[in-house]
Each structure stands twice: as C-alpha cells, then as structure tokens.
Amino acid sequence: MTPQWCDQRQSQEWSLLLRCRSINGATYVTQPHCATQIQLSEVSSMSLSSDPPKFRVAICGAGIGGLVLAITIGKFAGRDIHIDLYEVRDAITTAGAGIIVSQRTTEVLAELSLCEKISRVSAMPPSSNHGHGRRLRKSNVPNGGFEWFQYISKTVKPGFVMHRQELVDILKQSIPSSCTIHFNKKLTKYEKQSSGSLALYFADDSTSTTDVLVGADGIHSAVRKTLFETIGPDVIDPSKIRHYSDPSWTGTLVYRGTFPAEKLSKLDPHNVALKGFMTFCGKGKHVVSYPISQGTRINVVAYVSDEQKIGMPFEGDWVSAVSLEEVLEAYQDFEPDVKHLLNCLENPSRWALHVVNKLPLFTSDRVALMGDAAHAMTPHLAAGAGQAIEDAFVLGRLLAHPITTLDNVPAALKAYQGVRLPFTQFVARQAERTTSTIYDFCALGTDQGNEQEKMEILKEKIVDLWDSWVTEGEGGAVAEWVKAERQLQEGSSK
Template structure:
C-alpha cells in the first residue's frame, strides 16, 4: 500500500453506514468493534432516520417528515473506522507513506511500474488505484487505453483527461464536529443532540447528527451556487474558513439551524466535485476503485459505502482459489461489469436527491406543510436502495461470471 500522506489517517468527521455496507463489514468480522464505536449498534427493525425540517425563514421552522430506516443505520467517526481497519492489517503487509503516485507505465512482461512524486518507482503485478477523486491512476489508465487506440495527439489526450475527470457539482459543503455540550448550552433541547436532522431551504441545507456515543454532532451545512454545476471551481477544493462565513451563509435560516452554524469550530469548506459516469474501471492489470472511479455527490451518504462494495467484490475475486495472475485482466473486467452500472446508478440518485433537498426537484410541491410532506416521501424513496437491494446478489453474480471466465 502506497499512501501520499505521511500517515494513514482521515479528515475527522462523521460518516453514515447503511445496511448494504453493514452486510459487508459483518462478513469481514468488523461489525462488533465498529458497533462499539457507534452511537448505537444497528438493529434489525425499523428505526427513525433523518427528520426533515423547513428552516429557511426567520421564524421557527417545522419538522415535516420523519424518514424511517427499516434496518437502521450506523453513524461513526471516520477516525474510529480507520483505527479499526488499520488494526486489522497484518504486520507483514508493507505500508509506504509519503509516496505520491504520479503515473504508471506498463512493462512488456505485463507488470506495472509505479512512478512517485519523490522520483522513486516500484513494480507491481496488479495495480489498484484507490487514490481518490483526483486519481492519477485513473488518468494513466485512460491515457493507456487511448494509446492502445493509437491516440498520441496531446490535445486529444488532454480532452480525454477532462472527460474522465471530476466536475464541480455547484455545491459547497462546510464540515465541522460540534461538542454536544456546547450546542446544548447555546440552544437547550436542540434536536440534533438526539436525532439525525436535515434543515432544508432553497438552495441550502444542513445535515446534523450525533456521533461518538452522542458526545459530538457531525454538522455539514451545504450551499449551492446557482449556475455553478458543471463549471470549473476556481479556488482550493478544501479550504479552512471562518465560522463567520458559515454563519453569514445561513443568516436567512431559523434560530435552531443557526445555532449549529454558530457552534462550528474550525470549519473547512469543500467544493463538492463528482465524476460523470466512466466507461471503464479497469484495463489490463490496472483497476480503480472508490472515488477514483465514481466520486459522487454526498446527498445519500453513499460514497464510502460504494468504495467498500468495490473493495469487497474485487478483493474476493482476486483471492478466489482459481484466480491466477494471467487471469487478472478477466478478473478486473468482472469487477467492472458488476460494479460500474450499480455505482453509476447510485451517483445519479445522489445528484437527484440534492435537488430535492434544496427545493429544486420536480417533486417540490410548495412551501406549505402538505407539499413538503410529499417531498419527504420522494426523498425517502431515493434512500430505499440502501436497504432494499441485497448486496449479496452482486457478489453471487460476480462469482458466476468468474466461474464462466475461468471455465
């Protein structure tokens, strides 16, 4: 494993995990330790999910829809997830930090040479690019495929980079963890100290839910720049900003929502980028997974779960007793066949849900409570795949394709 950063860690914030992903974590034997870190372990029974509230008004807003999660969700601190995973990596598996991949090249014997920013290189049989939304593995992959098609014109190659690269969704997300005590003292009885809340308004919304056994509130205010979708974001994709910037952005929201922005400490601002669906996730002995393959809008809390699905399918295929190195290209293609259509579908649903949250979707029936309840139902439908589509079917399909490919 080669990591660009100087240590294996993550940006400290919360993450929601849903039934599909939980099934995998259970299969991997990680559920017990992760459940201990959660505010409460997932239950196999209906449980309240996010509560939707109209908030873009000076007077107190109102809760208009209570989403139910038939199989519950689990909310975790990202650092806790990384700690649990890191502790499971066998000591014999080398991890190299401060190794930023720049590109790779294919060798005549089929092996792959990785080229790093510090001038060093290393050789591998199979390369799995899990290098996030700006993935250099992805860029090299599509350039290699273009080379196979005889494309050498630099302008054409640049156009390919652009087509297969991320685009700005037009949305800015502010992220910070709030100590529950601080919120409670500013706004006694604040709902986000107990339950997951979504404070909705025109072109803006705030998602807030308790994590770390209720000691912290994960708070993510979103603001959409009208006309920004698909344009180039000028500026740093992730920047430290002042709390005042967030307060100003949500100054037209009710007091309960503003209490959250006032309590945010050292917020960061993320320009949310996403990928348009790629035609491929693999070529030869190279594959991309996670955000490198399908970075998506955040509105269904799905990106990390989709990355974990990729890893599980690909990992089990590669670890299959009949898998051999000469079959690696077939195996990576099976991973692509199973995962690409599903992840592309999820990405489309994520984008559509963002419009609904910010009163821009076709289901917006007006500001009145009745219209908003209809909107709530539509939003709930967007989430249902998390618990109605069985992940194990995807694995069974992958296994069938593998048996066919290996004869």
C-alpha cells in the same frame, strides 16, 4: 524469499539494510537511502517463507477503501498475494468527520469480522430504529421552522454511524502481515512494461513495479488519469479523456465541522439537533447534523448550492479553513435552532464539492479503479464510503480466489467491473437526483396550500430515493460477490 521492500532492493543483503523500530506495538522498517517506512507484522515469517506469492498487488491510497481491500485480500488469500499499500501522507489518517455505513455495507464488514469492533464506537447501533430515523425540517424561516416529516425505513435496517477516524483506526488494526505500507508515496503515473508488469512512478522520483494496480487514490486519482490517457482510441473516444480524467464541480460548497454535544445542550437545551439525525432545508441551502463518537459529539455538514455553477471550474483551494462568521452569514435567514447549531462549530472548513463524471469502465488489463477514484459522488445518500468498502470486498475476493492467477487477473477485474460499475453508477445517479429534489424544494412558492401539496410530493420522492438505492441490486454486496465469482468461474472454464 526476498522481500520487496523498496526500489533499493538487494537480494542477498537486504537484512543488513533494515533498521527496525516499534511504535505503538507495530513494527516499522526504515531503509537507509529510502525515506519510506514500512509496517511489518511478521518480519521473520516473510523472510523465511519458501512459497513465493502468486502475484503482487499495489494499492494506491490507504483510505477506507484501500484498507478494506488489503484486509480482504489478506483474509482470503493469506500470503499467496503480496500487497504494497502506497499512502501519500506520512501516516494512515483521514479527512472529514462523520460517516454513515448502510446495512448493505454492514454485511461486508460482518464477512470481514469487523462488526463487533465497529459497534463499540458506533453512535447508532444496527438495532436502533430511533437512531436511523431522519427528521427533515423547513428551516428558511427566520422566526422558526417546522418539521416536514420523519423518515424511518420499513424495509431497510439501519447501519453504523461513527467518526471516520474511528473506523480507520479499527481497519489499521486488521492490516494483514502480507501487506507492506509505504508512506509519503504520491503516484504520478504508471507504465506497462514489455513483461506485462507495471512500473509505478512517484512524486519523490522513486519507482517501483507491480503485477496488478488498484487505484484507490481518490477523486484526484493519478491511476484514473493514466488509465484514460493511455487507453486505446478504439476503446475510448480521445475527445472524452479529460471528461473522464478530471473531476467536475457540482456548484456546491460544503461547510463541515464537529463539536461536543454538551456545548449545544448548554447553549440551547431544547435544540432539535439534539434529538438525532436532522436535515434542515432551505432555499439553495440545507444543513445535516447527527451524533458521532457514541453520541458525545455532533457532526455538521452544511451545503450552499448554485445550479448555475454546475460543471464550471472552481477557482481556489478545494478545501480551506474558514471563519465561523462566514458559515453563520450563509444561514442568516434560517431558524434559530440552525443558528445555534452552527454557532457551536469548532474550526469549520469549506469544501468545494466535486464528483467524478460517469465512467465507461473501471478496469483495463491489470489495472482497476475503486471508491472515489471510480465514482466520487455527492454525499446526499451518505453512500460514498460504503460503496468504496463494497468495491474493496468484491475486488479483494476475486483477486484472492483460488482460481485467479496472474494470467486471468484481467478476467477477475472484468467480473468486478461487471457487478460494481452498474450499481455504483446507479447510486451516483440517485444521489444526484436527491440533489435535484433539494433544488425542487428550493423552488417552492409562498402559497401555503400549494406549497403543502408540493412538499408532500417531494416527500414521496425523497423516501423513494433513500429506500431504492439500498434495496437495488441482487441482495446486496455479498450477493454481488457471489455473482462476480460465478462470472469468473464461467470465464475460466472456457
């Protein structure tokens, strides 16, 4: 079998073109005349295998979702499917800091035998009810806020809380040997060839081909853009192409940062943020904080929202470094605990929060979208990364299924869409409703009696939102996979 290393392929002399080097125990391969570096777990087994894969899958984006997809395919298909994983950066890394994984998603990680490793770095293990409790405070009171309520679900078990990079590092360790990683590869577009395969075009002017393409390339997805620009007018209204292709600004700016928990403990030993998961609510603003890195650091996400700017173009860089003074200025009317919390931030950044508009489909022929490329949502349910993981599991199981062949890949992708599109869009709607509820909170009046009554109503709405999205669906992501498998089997038997 000839490995499909890069576009400079040579069927008989490929081994002469490869130069191997070892980094941190992993083997990478560099070709002369090819800037791409490729991770190999077993060069010899790939070169000596006599059974060609049944088809090739290209995954654009080595984020959390793309990595889980590669792991799922490798676990359940072995070497029957060759995976090309294209990453725009020169290494597998991630932006952002804290990540919360729900119990739904934890079930998927258990299926992939990843829970034990993840539990070692989680700040709040699944058995910890204390860690899962969320305290909400009314904080836009300069001299001191008050606790609104504490939320601990009676029906939903807690999941994991950790630093994103810690999760990515664990996923990297599980990349299968059937996966070839290509760094510095930014997809610009793809084209369907007469043979049915897909030609991939990258920003460095290189090209490649694949049988199946999965866009895990985030909110700026080139796969999503090409899919909707090339799909027929009988499927999509041409006037809606940009609406589906382009992200939309939510009118919200988000300040992010982390710092050692010890720093806040020394500055303000009794700060409520040291107690666990906190949400500090105010007029047009709120701050979320929780421990990561096994409790040694605190992750802070601070929101400033303007309903009047929803859907407007955002001018400037979507992500930029900012001064601590800018962050503090935005929350000058908040209680002292919040000011002390924010004052501990190290190297804060500002993000213009965008989402993907509701899409009518996630798949077309042999192309599929997943994760933020399909349903980037507001983070108020802390569900985005988890939904990408669930997408990856269902899609990976379907592609790896013994009855899935190149001929019926479109049917497998339709089965994926059938279970994942409705649920992810339900979650996105719930996240948006949570945003609206926060705006409702901002509109509370100054009359204390009337305010207490309204706050109690809002409390019930928030509890319903937080509980309903996790319990919605037929038993979780693993059950969704079973349903999708049934659809695939029924479609293949016709």
